[in-house]
Amino acid sequence: MPVLVLDAGNALFKSPLPDGDPKVGERARFLLEQLDAVGTRAMAVGARDLSLGTDFLAKASKGAKKLKLLSANLVDAGGKPLFPASLVVTEGGVKFGLVGISPEGPVAGQPPGGGGRPPVPAALAEARRLREKEQVDVVVVLAAVPYVEATRLSQQAGNTVDFIVQSHEGRGAGVAQRNDYATLIPPGERGRQLARLELSVDGKGPSVDLTEAERARENLKLLDANIQQAKARLAALKDESARRALEEAVASFESRRKQLVLQAGGNKEGLKRTHRLSYIQLGSDVADDPELKKRVERIEPPGSASH
Structure with a gap:
């Protein structure tokens, strides 16, 4: 290397x-x-x-x-x-x-x-x-x-x-x-300490922090499970006030999901330029x-x- x-x-x-x-x-x-x-x-x-x-x-x-x-x-x-x-x-x-x-x-x-x-x-x-x-x-x-x-x-x-x-x-x-x-x-x-920065420099754009991306992917899994459960509850709810509160929660989850997708690097194309810092x-x-x-x-x- x-x-x-x-x-x-x-x-x-x-x-x-x-x-x-x-x-x-x-x-x-x-x-x-x-x-x-x-x-x-x-x-x-x-x-x-x-x-x-x-x-x-x-x-x-x-x-x-x-x-x-x-x-x-x-x-x-x-x-x-x-x-x-x-x-x-x-x-x-x-x-x-x-x-x-x-x-x-x-x-x-x-x-x-x-x-x-x-x-x-x-x-x-x-x-x-x-x-x-x-x-x-x-x-x-x-x-x-x-x-x-x-x-x-x-x-x-x-x-x-x-x-x-x-x-x-x-x-x-x-x-x-x-x-x-x-x-x-x-x-x-x-x-x-010696700082060790491992780089992959294929592609263009800002370098994605692999450590941050890995945390984001783990959080995405948890959030997707919460979104799925919330939508299942929403389908069964009849009370309008309860539905509105849950719909707002789902919208908040979806907004947070978009942020995590960006932190995770989006798609494979977005993960071409990466770094990982360790000591x-x-x-x-x-x-x-x-x-x-x-x-x-x-x-x-x-x-x-x-x-």
């Missing part, structure tokens, strides 16, 4: 501000090295990746073989982009357009005039370019921005963006949330790599405040 590994950012430092720990730079370089080693293709630049400034980040990531740092809205004082806005990759015959966005506002080490421009218009402009010029099949925005900004993007994106993977506040695992067309994905928190918990049941553990403990010794 083809796999595309991505990171929504805020991965390298524990705080957006320097904390005085002399090993924070070594820790960030180690994390970048490991993100590259596991085949991560793109990472958005978030607030907790910029603690030592953009120059440090650019130099620390320079030797990566696969990993690309992305930000469509980080610029220097002259308005020049500090990182590539996007990356196009093909996996399993599917052409993905990957866009990175960062928080709005000043950035450590950048002179006045530089920093993060408004992220939503920057993401939309780059997504449209990828659709029109690069003819990508799927657009994924790696949104290292506050949740409210990612939600705004999902509401304004129309059919230019398929998925938005958001990180900023450390919200942890959650459920996929579709606003109109784009689906907002929580990626897990501080490496404690892999990285707990004590996941074995440590002995060599990596030694390197981690040199940076953050067991029992230290930073471990």
Whole structure:
């Protein structure tokens, strides 16, 4: 099965501000090295990746073989982009357009005039370019921005963006949330979970959440049984007031049924473009790599405040 590994950012430092720990730079370089080693293709630049400034980040990531740092809205004082806005990759015959966005506002080490421009218009402009010029099949925005900004993007994106993977506040695992067309994905928190998004991208239209669709189909079965029972009772009722009350109930059931049919994906044609979100918990049941553990403990010794 083809796999595309991505990171929504805020991965390298524990705080957006320097904390005085002399090993924070070594820790960030180690994390970048490991993100590259596991085949991560793109990472958005978030607030907790910029603690030592953009120059440090650019130099620390320079030797990566696969990993690309992305930000469509980080610029220097002259308005020049500090990182590539996007990356196009093909996996399993599917052409993905990957866009990175960062928080709005000043950035450590950048002179006045530089920093993060408004992220939503920057993401939309780059997504449209990828659709029109690069003819990508799927657009994924790696949104290292506050949740409210990612939600705004999902509401304004129309059919230019398929998925938005958001990180900023450390919200942890959650459920996929579709606003109109784009689906907002929580990626897990501080490496404690890996979000796994399984996609089927045949056909067109917004992606249907298979988990939501399965729940809707189960509810449809129950509702259809209730409708059948209500109609059988209605046929036997003689009292007009009781009939009117039951007819209103049946009408309400039928209205709800239409909503569930849409959530279930309608017909087979409607279920061609689907996704399923799940999480892999990285707990004590996941074995440590002995060599990596030694390197981690040199940076953050067991029992230290930073471990």
